[in-house]
Amino acid sequence: MKKYLVLATVIFLVIFSNAQRGFGFDLGIATSKAPMFDVKYFLNENAFSIGLSYQIFNDALGKKENAVIPGTNAIGDGDYFFSVDIGYTRILSEKFSVSGEISIGNRKFYQNLSDNNFSEGGYHRIYKTNSVVGVGGIITYNANDIIGFFAGYNSIREAAAGVQIKFVH
Secondary structure, eight states: OOHHHHHHHHHHHHHHSSSSSSEEEEEETTTSSOEEEEEEEEEEEEEEEEEEOOOOOOOOOOOOSSOOOOOOOOEEEEEEEEEEEEEEEEESSEEEEEEEEEEEEEEEEEEEEEEETTSSSEEEEEEEEEEEEEEEEEEEESSSSSSEEEEEEEEETEEEEEEEEEEHH
């Protein structure tokens, strides 16, 4: 068993030692007002990525409180999310690549409450949290060996666009 493990390790190292490889990252923004960031590892015609999306631009009012403060009134509600995105990219040509991703995260539902004791005029409280799983696809146009521009859709963060920067050897 040990010699098969050693043989598999040596074959793996030889195959990947001659490969075109490097790192890169994606920065983007989605229509759900969620910035996204991915780190990519390029290997020949493939890339693997892990990233984060967090809807920090939401309408939650002021500071988060755990309970309703007496004498306050509800003035609206909404939700925001956080996700970890795991993806695979296939480079189709010198100019184009396609990606698929799976996103796993949480969606928090909040209620805004008015209170003049807060500088923002109120606060919010989380009343429900759900786990969410989503899928998405992205098309990237590679302007050159370093910079690319992408657009895509994910069922959690909705439509997104951004820039890809890569450092490939």
